[in-house]
Amino acid sequence: MPGRLTLLTTTALTLIAALVTPNHAAACGNADRMEHDDAVKRIAQIEFHLRYEQHWLADQALPTPGLGTWGTEELEDRATDLRYVLDLRWKKRKVGHAVEWFRERPRKTLEHRAWLAEALVENDTLHEARTILRDLDKRDVMPDGHGYATLARITQGDERIAALSKCRKRAVVKSICGAAPRTT
Amino acid sequence: MKRVAILLVAIATLGACSRTEKWTEQATPSEGSSTEVTTSSGSAVPSAAVSSEGLGTVARVAAGDMIEKFQCARCHEVPQTGVAERDKHCFTCHQQIHDGTFDAKPETLVKWRGRIQSLRHAPSLAHADRLQRAWVKRFLLHPHDVRPGSIAEMPRLAISDAEADRLATFLVPVEDAAPIDTAPALVARGEKLYRDLACGRCHRFTGAAVDDAALHAGGRVADPPPPAIETDPARRSLAIAWTLAPDLRFARDRVQPAQLAAWIEAPRGAMPKLSISRDDARALAAFLVATPVVARSNHVVPKRLPILEREVPWAEVSARVFHDTCWHCHAVPDFAHGDGGPGNSGGFGFAPRGLDLSSYTGISQGAFDRGSERRSIFEKLPDGTPRVVAHLMARHVEAAGGSVDGIRGMPLGIPALTLEQIQLVDTWIAQGRPQ
Numbered sequence: 001m002p003g004r005l006t007l008l009t010t011t012a013l014t015l016i017a018a019l020v021t022p023n024h025a026a027a028c029g030n031a032d033r034m035e036h037d038d039a040v041k042r043i044a045q046i047e048f049h050l051r052y053e054q055h056w057l058a059d060q061a062l063p064t065p066g067l068g069t070w071g072t073e074e075l076e077d078r079a080t081d082l083r084y085v086l087d088l089r090w091k092k093r094k095v096g097h098a099v100e101w102f103r104e105r106p107r108k109t110l111e112h113r114a115w116l117a118e119a120l121v122e123n124d125t126l127h128e129a130r131t132i133l134r135d136l137d138k139r140d141v142m143p144d145g146h147g148y149a150t151l152a153r154i155t156q157g158d159e160r161i162a163a164l165s166k167c168r169k170r171a172v173v174k175s176i177c178g179a180a181p182r183t184t
Numbered sequence: 185m186k187r188v189a190i191l192l193v194a195i196a197t198l199g200a201c202s203r204t205e206k207w208t209e210q211a212t213p214s215e216g217s218s219t220e221v222t223t224s225s226g227s228a229v230p231s232a233a234v235s236s237e238g239l240g241t242v243a244r245v246a247a248g249d250m251i252e253k254f255q256c257a258r259c260h261e262v263p264q265t266g267v268a269e270r271d272k273h274c275f276t277c278h279q280q281i282h283d284g285t286f287d288a289k290p291e292t293l294v295k296w297r298g299r300i301q302s303l304r305h306a307p308s309l310a311h312a313d314r315l316q317r318a319w320v321k322r323f324l325l326h327p328h329d330v331r332p333g334s335i336a337e338m339p340r341l342a343i344s345d346a347e348a349d350r351l352a353t354f355l356v357p358v359e360d361a362a363p364i365d366t367a368p369a370l371v372a373r374g375e376k377l378y379r380d381l382a383c384g385r386c387h388r389f390t391g392a393a394v395d396d397a398a399l400h401a402g403g404r405v406a407d408p409p410p411p412a413i414e415t416d417p418a419r420r421s422l423a424i425a426w427t428l429a430p431d432l433r434f435a436r437d438r439v440q441p442a443q444l445a446a447w448i449e450a451p452r453g454a455m456p457k458l459s460i461s462r463d464d465a466r467a468l469a470a471f472l473v474a475t476p477v478v479a480r481s482n483h484v485v486p487k488r489l490p491i492l493e494r495e496v497p498w499a500e501v502s503a504r505v506f507h508d509t510c511w512h513c514h515a516v517p518d519f520a521h522g523d524g525g526p527g528n529s530g531g532f533g534f535a536p537r538g539l540d541l542s543s544y545t546g547i548s549q550g551a552f553d554r555g556s557e558r559r560s561i562f563e564k565l566p567d568g569t570p571r572v573v574a575h576l577m578a579r580h581v582e583a584a585g586g587s588v589d590g591i592r593g594m595p596l597g598i599p600a601l602t603l604e605q606i607q608l609v610d611t612w613i614a615q616g617r618p619q
Contacts, residue, residue, distance in 0.1 A: 033519050036288050040519045047543075074518040107517075109538075110549040110558055140560035143545040145619065169616040170548075 039071045046082050051144075053173045055090035062086065077105060081115065088118055095122040110136060114147040121182055126154050137163070145171025153182050250351040254341055254533040255526075261308035271523075278303050282407055302335035302598050304407070305424045311453045312355040314443035319434075321352040328585060330434055332388045332400070333427045339597030340582060341533050360442040365466065366474035374471025377464055386429040391477035421456065428454045436473040445469035483584030488569075488577060489607040496612040498544050498619045505605050506541045509595055514541035527596075544619050562613055570613045576606045 033040045042061060049058035062083055063069055070076045084098040102108075102116035113132050120129035133151040136142045142151075148167035152160050160181075167177035248264070251257065257268045259275060270276045278300050280286035281293055288296070312320065323330075325348050327338035343351070378384070378394055385403030389395045405422040435444065449465035451457060460468075510527075517524035517540075530536035539561070540546030553559045561572040569577070579593030579600035587593075593600070612618070 036292065037519075043519075072518075072521055074522055078518045111545050139550075139558070140562060141548065141550045141558050143548050166616070169618050170544075172619050 039069075039075050043070070043075055043078055043082070046079075050082060050085060050089075051172050053089075053176065055086060058082065058086050059090070074107070077107065081105070081112070084119070085115055088115075088122055092122060095119055099123050099125075109143075110141050111143040114143050114150075118146065118150050121150055121154060124182075126182060130154050137166075142166070142170075145169070146176060149176045149179055152177065153179055156181075156183070248354065250347055250354060253347075254343065254351070255531055256309060258532070259303075259306040259336075261306075261310055263310045274303050275306055279305075304336075305334070305427050305454070306336070307331075307428050308453050309355060313357065314439055314447055315356055316438060316440055317352045317356040317359055319438045320356055321348045324348040324351060326587070329583070330430050330438075331428055332431055333386075333404070333429055335598060337597055337599075339532060340587070340592060342592075343533065360440050362442045364441045364445065364469055364473065366470045370467050370470040371474045372471075373464075374467035374469070375475060377460070377468050378471055381458060381460070383432075383468075386426050387432050388429075389432040389477075391433045391480065392475050394475070421454070425454045425456055432472055433477050436477075441469075441473060444472060480585075485581050485584045485586070486603055488573070488610060489603050491614045492607060492611040495615060495618065496608050498612070498617070501608045501612040502544075505601065505609055506547065509598075509601065510541040513596070514539045514546075516540055516542050516546065532596075548617070562617070570610070573606060573610050573613070576601050576609065 034044060046058050046061045049055070049061065062079065070079050080101065084094065084101055087094045088098055098119035099116065102112050102119055105112055114136060117129040117132040120126070120132070129150065133142070133147055133154075136147060137151060142148060145167045148163045148170060152163035152167055155163060164177055168174050171177055251262055251265055255268070255272075256262050257265050258273055261267070267273070270280075277286060281288075281296050281300060282304070284290075284293060286293060286296075323338065324341065324343055325345065327340055329337050331337075375394060378389075382399070382403075383389075384394060384396045384399045386400070388397065388400050403426060405419060405426050407423040408416045408419050430438070439447065445462070445465040445468070447455075448458065448468050449460065449462055513525040513527035515525045515528055517529055523529045524538075524540060526532050526534060527537060527539055527541075529538075535552075537551040538549075538558070539551035540549070547561070550558045550560045550562075562570045564570060565574055574588070574591050575594040578588040578591045579595065581588050582593040583600050595601070
């Protein structure tokens with residue numbers, strides 16, 4: 001009987017694996033989706049608002065996470081990212097949840113590491129945030145000006161000056177580089 | 185319970201079988217793995233030296249795996265292989281956009297039609313068996329521009345010598361090395377036929393006295409736009425024939441001599457049928473292989489332009505370079521069900537590099553190196569050139585017939601970016617990559 005159960009379990013898992021394989025993917029990247037996939041267009045628009053620090057507009061376009069309105073798991077996760085980033089930057093809320101999400105999120109990129117560092121700073125976990133951002137800076141793979149703005153907030157002296165300089169170069173809205181320092 | 189288990193196994197097996205048609209990463213023989221096959225007599229011989237009769241089942245499967253590994257069916261019609269699904273195919277979407285059958289608003293289709301000039305038509309590999317196996321192998325290892333009418337070229341794959349050998353043997357299982365008659369009188373008659381039939385309207389024959397670039401340019405047949413495309417199939421066939429017509433300077437090394445006349449008499453694929461006699465086909469073949477061809481002068485690799493003094497913002501470099509060209513293969517996986525194109529999620533035998541060139545944050549995060557660590561694409565090489573610029577310049581070296589060790593030319597399979605485009609990238613990097 002245990003043998004049968006193992007066989008059944010294995011078979012069922014194999015069957016599920018066969019069924020969940022995506023059957024549709026874009027070879028040509030997303031050129032056409034950016035033009036006529038409403039969910040993708042909407043996500044891109046929210047990212048645009050965040051890039052330009054248009055928090056209210058981004059908030060209006062973002063529904064509550066977990067409602068499953070984006071069509072795919074990837075877009076759902078991306079929308080959740082944006083919700084947490086917006087909460088961090090605008091309302092400074094749900095910091096603990098953001099830390100947890102960016103730590104555990106599937107399919108992490110370096111942008112998620114930078115966002116994790118942002119959340120860690122708001123969560124007063126400066127040492128870990130510093131470690132993450134210094135690593136990204138050293139390898140020259142910092143995603144954008146926000147990472148340098150955050151690094152400038154938690155460092156001092158020449159390191160802070162260098163981070164501020166890079167922030168002013170790479171941020172869309174330069175005023176983010178002047179955020180108040182955090183030290184412990 | 186037993187019946188349920190059997191049923192589930194059967195369904196799972198069917199599911200697994202059907203999935204082999206999709207483009208999942210397949211296990212392939214490792215580089216340098218056995219290139220020997222066992223003949224029916226049981227002796228081991230190098231795969232390139234045997235005919236199709238000598239290829240055992242195992243060897244055929246191994247060669248077929250090369251087709252899967254390098255995803256030849258994403259561009260070509262391949263014998264014994266299913267066509268890649270539309271969204272994995274490099275040409276189908278473009279063709280549908282030009283045909284007016286792609287699922288998008290009419291005004292969007294009109295906009296795209298104006299932009300999409302490359303990746304429209306690719307030659308079928310069903311007719312590759314007429315080629316010389318050694319040429320096919322060389323071409324796989326060192327691809328170059330063979331078809332002057334086509335913007336797209338064969339991409340430079342990450343293919344080993346042994347893999348190229350196996351793939352060439354798969355495509356050209358049998359060779360006939362018998363020479364053809366090239367008596368001067370036959371060659372002269374072939375030249376007259378070449379001129380009388382106006383072969384130069386579709387073909388270049390660079391280096392030969394008959395080559396006429398102006399005649400070739402004037403012979404171009406544009407694809408008819410919709411709805412004419414539905415009512416004028418002949419014009420479309422001519423458009424495809426012009427696009428895919430090879431430069432005939434390569435014919436003597438590229439096509440098996442004995443196959444050349446047969447092909448001219450009864451072409452398959454894109455070439456139109458000429459309705460000529462067997463003797464005329466032989467004369468044309470003799471002319472193609474025997475007429476003198478001037479050696480190609482060495483192309484000069486252009487030099488990088490100096491850094492601009494004016495500021496180059498991200499918006500400009502993105503619009504004119506990254507979004508214009510690179511984005512199509514280096515895209516955002518999240519926006520396309522996890523597939524960010526071959527330059528991001530992998531494809532054509534390349535491992536996933538995770539390189540997203542669609543946005544500032546994407547490009548800033550670099551790409552996976554051979555390990556699991558991301559590396560900046562702006563890192564300076566020993567001569568001070570940023571890595572991404574080195575890849576763009578390497579494409580110019582490849583266009584001139586060379587290659588750069590360890591640096592693959594980009595963009596892959598289409599012409600090099602202009603020096604002015606590369607100058608924008610270079611300047612933007614030198615200025616600290618302002619956004």
